[in-house]
Amino acid sequence: MLDYDGTLTPIKTRPEEAKLCEETRRLLKKLKKKTALAIVSGRSLEEIKELVKIKNIVYAGNHGLEIETGKGKFVYPPALEVVPIIKGISERLRLSPIKGTQVEDKKFTVSFHYRRVSPQEIKDAKSYFNRAVSLWVREKKFEVRKGKRVLEIRPSGWDKGDALKWIWTQLGKYLFPIYVGDDRTDEDAFETLADKGLSVLVARRKKRSFAEYHVRGVKDVERFLEKLFIVLNQVDGGRKSTF
Numbered sequence: 001m002l003d004y005d006g007t008l009t010p011i012k013t014r015p016e017e018a019k020l021c022e023e024t025r026r027l028l029k030k031l032k033k034k035t036a037l038a039i040v041s042g043r044s045l046e047e048i049k050e051l052v053k054i055k056n057i058v059y060a061g062n063h064g065l066e067i068e069t070g071k072g073k074f075v076y077p078p079a080l081e082v083v084p085i086i087k088g089i090s091e092r093l094r095l096s097p098i099k100g101t102q103v104e105d106k107k108f109t110v111s112f113h114y115r116r117v118s119p120q121e122i123k124d125a126k127s128y129f130n131r132a133v134s135l136w137v138r139e140k141k142f143e144v145r146k147g148k149r150v151l152e153i154r155p156s157g158w159d160k161g162d163a164l165k166w167i168w169t170q171l172g173k174y175l176f177p178i179y180v181g182d183d184r185t186d187e188d189a190f191e192t193l194a195d196k197g198l199s200v201l202v203a204r205r206k207k208r209s210f211a212e213y214h215v216r217g218v219k220d221v222e223r224f225l226e227k228l229f230i231v232l233n234q235v236d237g238g239r240k241s242t243f
């Protein structure tokens, strides 16, 4: 299970610029033939599928609120109820007077990016977001998640850790899970995995994390996946283990 932004592609100033390079796509396609593969992203399901463009793998969008396995689609039920509220919040966020903010309406969640906001105005951008969502957060139906230069409001009760468990159950509990990710939302998955699988944090510097292992960047993730491919090839002699 792999996160996308900051794990398979370097983080860009504008999220739409983070494209998967052909080499990585080829590597993922090779891996898919050997084992079950899932992309678990904060982006919408539709968008992450479009960015990765590999058939017959698992996709989890919105940090796992929506998952597609090839056999079917799952949406965390409370997420369906919040669609109109999310729409209202994103309209309000779009009125932000702070230069450089970017709103990403993902149907079940909204992201408020401030990567391009000048350092002096970051505080204002954050408080604008907090004011816009405060009413909903107080209701406990929603929660705010912080990422790399991004704030997100989402229905509470389901995160990447829950998505990991759901995917693992679907694919087969006999599988040994591996999760690679770079952001705070990935910590939920690392924590869920604990001693049950292998967790890898992508970060330039080592930091406090629930992940057991650490690599320094996207290039290291590629190297890790290449090694994994070699190991899988040796272990099962080229037979695909599932899916």
Ligand SMILES: [Mg+2]
Residues within 6 Å of the ligand: 003, 004, 005, 006, 007, 181, 182, 183
């Ligand atoms: Mg990420």
